[in-house]
Amino acid sequence: PPEIRREDYKPFPWLVPTIRLTFDLALDKTRVTARLEIERNPAAEAERTIRLNGDGLQLESLSCDGDESTDYRMDGEDLLVTLPGERHSLEIVTVIDPSANSQLMGLYASGGMLCTQCEAEGFRRITFFPDRPDVLSTYTVRMSGPKALFPVLLCNGNRTDQGEEGATHWAEWHDPWPKPSYLFALVAGDLVARSDSFTTMNGREVELNVYVRDGDLDRTEHAMKSLKRSMRWDEEVFGREYDLDLFNIVAVSDFNMGAMENKGLNIFNTKYVLADPETATDGDYDGIEGVIGHEYFHNWSGNRITCRDWFQLSLKEGFTVLRDQLFSAQMGSAPVKRIEDVRVLRGVQFPEDSGPLAHPIRPDSYREISNFYTATVYNKGAEVIRMMRTMAGEEAFRRGTDLYFERHDGEAATCEDFVRAMEDGADLDLAQFRLWYSQAGTPKVAARLIHEGQTATLTLTQTVPATPGQPDKQPMPIPLSLALFDRESGNHAGEELVVLDSETAQFSFDGFATRPVLSINRGFSAPVSIDRDVPRDELVFLAARDDDPFARYEAMQELMTGYLVGSVSGELDDAERDAARGDIAQAMRAVIEDSALDDLMRGELMVMPSQAYIAEQMLIADPGSIHAAREALKADVATRLADPLHALYERAAQVPFALDAEAKGARKVKTLALSYAAAGDPATASGLAAQQYDRADNMTDRQGALMVLAGLDSAERTGRLLDFYNRYQGNALVIDKWFALQASSLHPHAIEHVKALREHEDFALRNPNRVRSLYMAFASNPGAFHSADGEGYRMLADLILELDPINAQTAARFVPALGRWRRIEEGRAQLMREALQRIAEAPKLSRDTYEQVTRSLG
Ligand code: B3K
Numbered sequence: 048p049p050e051i052r053r054e055d056y057k058p059f060p061w062l063v064p065t066i067r068l069t070f071d072l073a074l075d076k077t078r079v080t081a082r083l084e085i086e087r088n089p090a091a092e093a094e095r096t097i098r099l100n101g102d103g104l105q106l107e108s109l110s111c112d113g114d115e116s117t118d119y120r121m122d123g124e125d126l127l128v129t130l131p132g133e134r135h136s137l138e139i140v141t142v143i144d145p146s147a148n149s150q151l152m153g154l155y156a157s158g159g160m161l162c163t164q165c166e167a168e169g170f171r172r173i174t175f176f177p178d179r180p181d182v183l184s185t186y187t188v189r190m191s192g193p194k195a196l197f198p199v200l201l202c203n204g205n206r207t208d209q210g211e212e213g214a215t216h217w218a219e220w221h222d223p224w225p226k227p228s229y230l231f232a233l234v235a236g237d238l239v240a241r242s243d244s245f246t247t248m249n250g251r252e253v254e255l256n257v258y259v260r261d262g263d264l265d266r267t268e269h270a271m272k273s274l275k276r277s278m279r280w281d282e283e284v285f286g287r288e289y290d291l292d293l294f295n296i297v298a299v300s301d302f303n304m305g306a307m308e309n310k311g312l313n314i315f316n317t318k319y320v321l322a323d324p325e326t327a328t329d330g331d332y333d334g335i336e337g338v339i340g341h342e343y344f345h346n347w348s349g350n351r352i353t354c355r356d357w358f359q360l361s362l363k364e365g366f367t368v369l370r371d372q373l374f375s376a377q378m379g380s381a382p383v384k385r386i387e388d389v390r391v392l393r394g395v396q397f398p399e400d401s402g403p404l405a406h407p408i409r410p411d412s413y414r415e416i417s418n419f420y421t422a423t424v425y426n427k428g429a430e431v432i433r434m435m436r437t438m439a440g441e442e443a444f445r446r447g448t449d450l451y452f453e454r455h456d457g458e459a460a461t462c463e464d465f466v467r468a469m470e471d472g473a474d475l476d477l478a479q480f481r482l483w484y485s486q487a488g489t490p491k492v493a494a495r496l497i498h499e500g501q502t503a504t505l506t507l508t509q510t511v512p513a514t515p516g517q518p519d520k521q522p523m524p525i526p527l528s529l530a531l532f533d534r535e536s537g538n539h540a541g542e543e544l545v546v547l548d549s550e551t552a553q554f555s556f557d558g559f560a561t562r563p564v565l566s567i568n569r570g571f572s573a574p575v576s577i578d579r580d581v582p583r584d585e586l587v588f589l590a591a592r593d594d595d596p597f598a599r600y601e602a603m604q605e606l607m608t609g610y611l612v613g614s615v616s617g618e619l620d621d622a623e624r625d626a627a628r629g630d631i632a633q634a635m636r637a638v639i640e641d642s643a644l645d646d647l648m649r650g651e652l653m654v655m656p657s658q659a660y661i662a663e664q665m666l667i668a669d670p671g672s673i674h675a676a677r678e679a680l681k682a683d684v685a686t687r688l689a690d691p692l693h694a695l696y697e698r699a700a701q702v703p704f705a706l707d708a709e710a711k712g713a714r715k716v717k718t719l720a721l722s723y724a725a726a727g728d729p730a731t732a733s734g735l736a737a738q739q740y741d742r743a744d745n746m747t748d749r750q751g752a753l754m755v756l757a758g759l760d761s762a763e764r765t766g767r768l769l770d771f772y773n774r775y776q777g778n779a780l781v782i783d784k785w786f787a788l789q790a791s792s793l794h795p796h797a798i799e800h801v802k803a804l805r806e807h808e809d810f811a812l813r814n815p816n817r818v819r820s821l822y823m824a825f826a827s828n829p830g831a832f833h834s835a836d837g838e839g840y841r842m843l844a845d846l847i848l849e850l851d852p853i854n855a856q857t858a859a860r861f862v863p864a865l866g867r868w869r870r871i872e873e874g875r876a877q878l879m880r881e882a883l884q885r886i887a888e889a890p891k892l893s894r895d896t897y898e899q900v901t902r903s904l905g
């Protein structure tokens with residue numbers, strides 16, 4: 048497959064101002080008639096042919112201005128039509144088979160309904176069209192089909208007409224907002240809706256619907272609430288008002304990702320719509336609110352202003368992730384949300400940035416764009432815009448976004464357009480800052496504090512590591528929020544923002560009689576890794592005293608990470624080991640007993656650094672040793688703090704179920720205390736977990752207890768796992784949890800369990816949620832996946848090979864887990880490479896998997 052390069056961008060030679068689509072819907076044979084009004088693009092070089100992309104289409108007829116003898120030819124899957132004049136009307140009839148569409152791109156069948164997914168290049172699987180985001184058209188759609196099968200017919204925009212003829216009925220829809228083809232959507236099926244309405248800031252009434260399958264309606268309340276909150280929030284915080292009379296959300300159970308922002312007709316994975324306390328965890332509730340917000344916010348950042356080409360993906364995704372993060376922060380606990388976001392960034396994006404798939408947030412080339420919907424484009428993209436906000440301040444940032452929305456409304460824009468609007472609107476100089484768009488890799492900042500006389504001098508030095516294709520890097524502007532604490536009083540004189548924009552710089556602070564304690568990258572003001580060589584007692588101090596919640600969390604993490612890295616590398620003797628563990632336990636005790644903390648935040652401070660994050664701190668990691676050291680530390684903390692952990696558990700267990708922060712926090716610390724106990728005293732923990740499971744009146748408690756039990760070799764384990772299955776059989780989202788719990792468990796035979804689950808009658812290769820619930824959980828379970836004999840790698844390679852012809856996009860998502868081999872000890876590295884090699888040698892691979900595997904072997 049060819050490499051597509053950002054610098055080769057050329058505007059499309061033709062405009063398609065309007066398109067009319069007619070669908071004759073049937074599950075296995077849908078006929079699509081597309082009528083395109085086209086005219087020359089005055090802003091592009093003239094061409095006599097028009098390239099219409101296609102993918103797996105059966106062409107039935109083609110006419111130009113009513114003439115069927117039009118000159119056309121195929122170029123691979125694309126249709127090239129010769130056009131003699133300035134403007135023409137093309138009519139194209141194609142036939143597709145939605146029931147055979149297992150890729151879940153284009154028009155496909157899911158549980159008897161029809162739905163679409165067009166981003167990024169799925170529209171070409173519906174009809175021949177210039178399937179690129181800079182071709183904007185006004186869509187009118189007519190669809191007809193058997194009323195019994197498809198009582199609900201939905202499309203973008205507003206319904207303008209409907210009717211029936213015998214057993215067939217039809218609907219006509221019109222979307223007044225010009226849009227690229229990737230935002231097209233259609234749904235036909237037997238659905239029911241929760242309906243509501245929203246009055247916009249200018250008093251317009253918008254009808255809202257959340258469509259689900261019959262029987263799921265009582266699990267849509269939270270989704271609807273989240274939608275209404277999103278709509279209000281975007282008005283209040285970004286001044287953005289909704290622009291149609293109707294907003295529909297449809298939930299489908301077969302979906303490649305979380306959700307899709309199609310204009311006026313968002314299509315969602317059921318996972319991000321359905322919730323009630325019995326079947327959804329607190330995490331699920333938060334996930335729904337965040338994703339509903341995200342897709343809704345795309346209406347402006349993505350739909351009203353879209354991307355010129357797919358290299359600009361972060362323009363809409365980075366910005367929209369930032370918007371959903373700010374939204375969720377305001378709806379719940381802002382500090383906890385920030386910590387969660389950083390955890391995702393460091394757990395997923397940092398490893399991406401330091402591995403073979405590293406790319407800038409605005410990539411320079413790709414073979415398959417689906418592979419670039421990454422944590423880098425999304426989450427690091429959000430951090431980059433967040434840094435602009437931090438440097439500008441909230442008000443100036445708002446002036447920048449206002450200008451961006453005003454200047455580029457209705458356009459297909461670039462990241463450069465966004466940066467320029469920020470410069471002009473927020474009055475920032477972002478000349479050097481643009482490097483964040485072009486350079487990959489996570490910058491490292493070394494911080495050294497020297498105290499002399501009354502002055503503390505901070506020396507900051509940055510290095511941006513080499514990444515594939517980018518051996519040499521330039522220094523980037525890194526905004527670092529910091530504070531210097533006086534140890535005696537426990538206070539600091541105020542937070543400062545310094546911008547490190549050269550390789551190294553010094554900053555001096557006066558008025559310190561004694562050496563202050565440095566708190567740096569507060570609030571995680573920059574997506575960098577900090578190397579501060581500080582004594583452990585300063586971390587203990589910050590873990591107990593820092594008034595910035597993120598920095599406090601960070602101190603706890605560093606305390607544990609420092610010990611674990613030292614312990615795995617064999618740098619610590621017995622005495623040092625014991626002293627470090629003692630300090631960690633002391634800090635943890637302070638956290639458990641600090642009455643000023645709310646439980647949601649307490650939970651964050653108690654969480655151990657993830658295996659992936661620890662591995663990331665080491666040049667070459669041994670997953671087995673990291674896993675063992677981490678479990679040993681957990682057991683040690685649990686043993687030292689058995690009493691306070693038990694007291695915490697007992698207190699939290701008294702809090703009755705509610706969806707407020709206090710009750711959520713109680714559930715969080717309860718299960719955390721339980722998982723510590725499981726490491727320290729498995730027998731007692733097992734009994735406690737079984738009791739929590741049996742008494743649970745909500746999924747958070749039940750899943751938490753089962754998670755702990757699944758990792759223990761106890762009598763309670765089997766019975767509760769069976770009970771869970773029987774209790775929720777038929778509820779796909781909960782059965783997904785049942786698969787995931789076992790695949791991610793600490794149980795010594797987890798790998799055998801995964802093998803058995805692969806053969807379970809409820810496992811389904813065609814359902815991405817089910818595949819992910821088993822194999823994503825497995826691939827991030829170090830104890831099982833990194834089995835020293837390479838069995839885990841072979842199992843994942845088998846899955847990728849089996850899934851690739853069925854659903855390439857989902858298959859390719861599993862490749863990065865094998866691509867980490869360069870950073871893993873030799874024995875396993877060799878086995879991982881063999882697994883990759885075996886995939887690469889398969890006779891027929893999708894573009895998706897081919898690209899990921901070859902880059903990973905690199
Ligand atoms: N824009 C979609 C992602 C589409 C992914 C296509 N491979 C969802 C989102 O980011 O909101």
Ligand code: ZN
Nearest residue numbers: 341345364367
């Ligand atoms: Zn998005």
